[in-house]
Amino acid sequence: MDNKPRSNYRVVEFAIAAVLTGFICLYGGGTSEALAQDAKGQAFIEKAFPHSNKCKRCHERVFEEWETSPLSKSIHSPAFRASLDAYLNSPGGKDKALCFRCHAPHVREFSDQAQLFIDQAKSGDPSLDGVACAQCHLIKQVDRAKHPPDPKYEIGSKTLYGPYKDFVQNLAHQSMELGLFQKSDLCLNCHQSVPSAANLGKANDLLGNWDQSQAVKSGKECQHCHMPEQVGESANGEKKRKVANHTFPGRLGKLRQEAAKLDVQTKIEGDKTTVTVKVQSLVPHHLPATHPAWATVVLDLDVKGKNLKTVFADKRIYGRTYVDAKGQKTVFDFEAVKVVDDTVLKPDETRVETFSFPTPKDTKTFDVEVTLSYGAITGPPPFLQRVEAESSQGLQDPVFQPIEIVKRVENIPVGK
Ligand code: HEC
Ligand code: HEC
Ligand code: HEC
Ligand code: HEC
Ligand code: HEC
Structure with a gap:
């Protein structure tokens, strides 16, 4: 509670800045008629899933960590582009959105825009995000009964979900604590099995009996090892606290x-x-x-x-x-x-x-x-x-x- 007066002060400070500079606009809005069809499609998508650049302004540390992670390049890699092409040209490759369901999961809400995702990936230098901030922090629920588990996004909401109960208020978004963010479920929705390999039945099981492992039995979730706890600023200029490393150490690190x-x-x-x-x-x-x-x-x-x-x-x-x-x-x-x-x-x-x-x-x-x-x-x-x-x-x-x-x-x- 001791930082309450400070957070009120910051709200006032933000409000003044907002009046001076125009609104803090996370959720797109600035579209012009001059934009080409694709750009329009992209702006429309980014209205619901704000681009990571928008978060960078206030979450510089998190952004810079994420930027070095493989997650920030989930639709960039030559192997992804070449195998996406192999999939689309294969007899079973009819569902254009399929690979993006995890590599750029906002496609789930915009399946009519799948071609835009494909064109962007093929360009080799996509401006569309893959697995970025909003793609995780707008997940409200994960249905583990489904195989693979299914994330539920809350579209049109300005609330971002995260690990903190005692978050500092800000003018760009509302915050809400959600236990899911400290649970493996959040990760399993993309890491447990791939729908494209459904023909394999039980053998389409990327992680095996992870829930029987010693680490998991002793209470460790994916985040414990792959988003290790550290101390730092969660948002620029805020008081240091426990934060989560967003470089997602895996093959690298x-x-x-x-x-x-x-x-x-x-x-x-x-x-x-x-x-x-x-x-x-x-x-x-x-x-x-x-x-x-x-x-x-x-x-x-x-x-x-x-x-x-x-x-x-x-x-x-x-x-x-x-x-x-x-x-x-x-x-x-x-x-x-x-x-x-x-x-x-x-x-x-x-x-x-x-x-x-x-x-x-x-x-x-x-x-x-x-x-x-x-x-x-x-x-x-x-x-x-x-x-x-x-x-x-x-x-x-x-x-x-x-x-x-x-x-x-x-x-x-x-x-x-
Ligand atoms: C929306 C889907 C999605 C979610 C949710 C997700 N991931 Fe991933 N993850 C991916 C994709 C796609 C890649 C591969 C990126 C690439 O290299 O193209 C990846 C890569 C990784 C890597 C790097 C793997 C390597 O080979 O080095 C780690 C580690 C990782 N994720 C951990 C996590 C953890 C921990 C969570 C939960 C907090 C999580 N992921 C949630 C889709 C997801
Ligand atoms: C259920 C989620 C999911 C789906 C669907 C999915 N992937 Fe992935 N993909 C992942 C995850 C998670 C990783 C990271 C795996 C790891 O490092 O262990 C990954 C990694 C990869 C990689 C290696 C990293 C890279 O970017 O070079 C390639 C290539 C790839 N996927 C291609 C595809 C293609 C092509 C499709 C569609 C046929 C597809 N994926 C569908 C989740 C998915
Ligand atoms: C793969 C999913 C995923 C992606 C991508 C992701 N986050 Fe997170 N983020 C999490 C999880 C899970 C936690 C909570 C981890 C914990 O407490 O163990 C978290 C925690 C946070 C926190 C609070 C703790 C801290 O480290 O400051 C902020 C703020 C945050 N994320 C912002 C962002 C921003 C901004 C981006 C994009 C640059 C981003 N996240 C990308 C999953 C993700
Ligand atoms: C105007 C600055 C600003 C912008 C822009 C901004 N945030 Fe935040 N955000 C904050 C502040 C301040 C906090 C509180 C940090 C703290 O409590 O230490 C916060 C907290 C969070 C949290 C933690 C919420 C919780 O309850 O655990 C997440 C997740 C988050 N932001 C994600 C994002 C994402 C994703 C974006 C981009 C779509 C974004 N933020 C854009 C200022 C901003
Ligand atoms: C006790 C620590 C620990 C926990 C918990 C854990 N992992 Fe790992 N994980 C590792 C280690 C160690 C490696 C291998 C070294 C590496 O690649 O960094 C690894 C590798 C990975 C990789 C990349 C390797 C590959 O073969 O593609 C992914 C993706 C991954 N883990 C995802 C997950 C997910 C999802 C969860 C939660 C279900 C999880 N991990 C839980 C320790 C852990």
Whole structure:
């Protein structure tokens, strides 16, 4: 309560500023007849879902964090654009809004504008938001009985939902505390399963039995790890308080180092050497999550002998292999009808891998290097060429590079 007088003061201050500068306009309004059809459509959409630029004015910290996250590029990436195209050209690709249901979820309220979303994504430099501020903070309810769960937006309301009961008032929007914002349900509506892979039935389950994991049983929601608590300004110039990190650490960021532990044992028996690797997943859900369908985590073994030359290499791949209706392998979940191989690391699972090879010769010691990484994109060559062509960085695009999770290097002496 001690900041009440201060918040009243701020309201007065905002009111004066509003009179001087014209209204604080979150909800569009400034449309002109000169706008082209698409721009009109976009303005109409942004009346209901204000663009993130509007929030940036007062929530600079949050905006800058979000801007570095993959969420801010959910309709930008070359892989998304190339696979969107593959979907739209596939026999089942009739529902134009489908991919956007999670990649730009405001399409749910504007399904007649799906082509605008497609054109924007295809442009490679969309001005339309994907998963931005309003796309989460206007969700009032998530229906977990549906598969995938269904978000309910409150359109036309000027209330933004969030975690605070004791929010400071402002003139741009009303605020309301909603428990949903500290619950996994909010995230599951996009992260649990994809409707495009509905043919897979139960196998269309991106996270696995996450609710049986140790972390979840001890009360941790998705936000605990993927929106870690920190202290900072929630709105510019406001008193510091507990806030939530909006960089959404995942493949990028420090959280990655907490994904798995590797235990490496090397046994030399004369001419034969055996390396046993225990891969302990510390993730309370599937690793990797299985959308897009090419997602993999790769365990690489590299044995380096004399002059650090590789004398043996092998790998294990954690992911899923899907086939389409014709029985052909596919990396597109929208074509998949069956999982023919599933090596995904289950929540909290420990997997033991053994590798055998001839003991390196002509050397006193050799190195055993074990690396766990997120794998690079895979798929049929025409698709990969399309991804390459869609990227300004070509083959240097991050999607073609593995991302290291953990690495162990051991130096092993040969002989007794
Ligand atoms: C409206 C749909 C939607 C909601 C709701 C949503 N996400 Fe996501 N999320 C996405 C999409 C789409 C991507 C992929 C963005 C990209 O890379 O194109 C993503 C990416 C991520 C990533 C990065 C994953 C990686 O591979 O590094 C994390 C972490 C994440 N989301 C966490 C969360 C958490 C935590 C919540 C709940 C607070 C949440 N998301 C709610 C759609 C959503
Ligand atoms: C139910 C929600 C949902 C739907 C529908 C959906 N996606 Fe995704 N998509 C996600 C989430 C969540 C992620 C992030 C996954 C992760 O990092 O584990 C993602 C990630 C991706 C990625 C990798 C990140 C990137 O942007 O390069 C691609 C590509 C992708 N989706 C393509 C598609 C395509 C194409 C469709 C339509 C056929 C589609 N998605 C439909 C939720 C969805
Ligand atoms: C994927 C969903 C998602 C997106 C996108 C998102 N938020 Fe949030 N936001 C949340 C959740 C969930 C919380 C509460 C987290 C908690 O308390 O554990 C939150 C908390 C907040 C808070 C209060 C705490 C703080 O960190 O200041 C503000 C303000 C906020 N968000 C503004 C924004 C703005 C502005 C954007 C766009 C730049 C944005 N959010 C994008 C889900 C999202
Ligand atoms: C005129 C400045 C201003 C603008 C513009 C603005 N906000 Fe806020 N917002 C605030 C202030 C001030 C708070 C209170 C912060 C606090 O209590 O520490 C707040 C609080 C919030 C909260 C927390 C609500 C709660 O009860 O937990 C969310 C979420 C939020 N804003 C989202 C947004 C989003 C999304 C946009 C853009 C559509 C936006 N804001 C635009 C000033 C603004
Ligand atoms: C106890 C911490 C923890 C909780 C709780 C948690 N995760 Fe994760 N998550 C991780 C770790 C660790 C990784 C792997 C390292 C990384 O990618 O940062 C990960 C990876 C991810 C990724 C990216 C990896 C991929 O394979 O695409 C997504 C998306 C994700 N989690 C979503 C979620 C969602 C949604 C929830 C809630 C249902 C959740 N996580 C709950 C720790 C957690």
